[in-house]
Amino acid sequence: MAAAAEGVGPSVIWSPVFGVSRLPVWFGWIVASNPLAGWWGKNKRTVLIVGVVIVALWVFVERGNGPKTKRISMPKDYGSADRELLVHAPSNPKDPIPLVLILHDDNVDAKTLDHDSAAGSVANARNFAVAYPEAVGGTWRIDSPDGADAKYLRDVVSYVSAKKTKVDPNRIYVWGVGEGARLALTVVCGGAKPIFAAVGVVGQFTQEPQSACPGRAPEARVAETDWNKKVSETLWTASAKHHLGA
Structure with missing residues (x-):
């Protein structure tokens, strides 16, 4: 058992292995000589509580920073009346912002x-709006660039632009995964003039989907089966370079 050696201060200990050794117990010495030690001893609990509260507030602010995703139905005065979608968009941005349509598989x-x-998290950080159109019965109809689902997507653009947020008409993009990617490549070909400034394709395909109107909209492709935040950031970086009229 270690014991204090005779004739030396409290920082010297007896080591049964090394014999008498003047090994400073540095931590104890530092604490004993620290003028803040007494203050810390009296206020440690309060400081820890304040620290926990600050961290909790930071997490709350980070999570609450920006709009929330909401489910809505298309109004009666649209051709796609009653079709549902999710919208993630600030209600009153200072300036018009880009809009991204994201199509599920x-x-x-x-x-x-x-x-x-x-x-949505990427949109909050990069200042753009997101709309997630919903397929009827979980299946997209990819019949033509001006088919029912393609018209629905254009209705979504019109509705979100008119009622939900200020949209920059030159920076509207459409991204899709799997069959949603095929619809994205299809819808950019429809209409009398381009609406979408770029298209994003996500997925690994046996036969890579191709656009019926090559060159009408720049394409970004990500060969991933799982669409995560990194994929969203990659698509945004690629799409943000493009806008109509450039």
């Missing part, structure tokens, strides 16, 4: 893609 819903992609 067949048999996956918009809510799942909103969660997995973390696109």
Whole structure:
């Protein structure tokens, strides 16, 4: 058992291995000589509580910073009346902001893609709006650039621009995964003039989907089966370079 050696201060200990050794107990010496030691002893609990509160407030602010994703239905005065979608957009931005339509794969819903992609978090950080159109029965109809689902996507652009946020019409993008990617490549070809400034394609395909109107909208492709935040950030970086009229 270690014992204090005779004739030396409290910082010297007896070591049964090394014999008498003047090894300073530095930590004890530092604490004993620290003028803040007494203050810390009296206020330690209060300081720790304040620290926990500050961390909790920071987490709350970070999570609450920006709009929340909301489910809405298309109004009666649109051709796609009663079709549902999710919208993540600030209600009154100072200046018009980009809008991104994100299309889920067949048999996956918009809510799942909103969660997995973390696109709302990216949108809050990069200052753009997101809309997640919803397929009827979980399956997209990819019949033509001006088919029912393609018209629905254009209705979504019109509605979000008119009623939900200030949208920059030159910076509207459409991204999709799986069958949603095929619809994204299809819808950019429709209409009398371009609406979408760029298209994003996510997925690993046996046969890579191709646009029917090559060159009408720049494409970004990410060969991933899982759409996570990193994929959303990659697509945004690629899309943000493009706008109509450039």
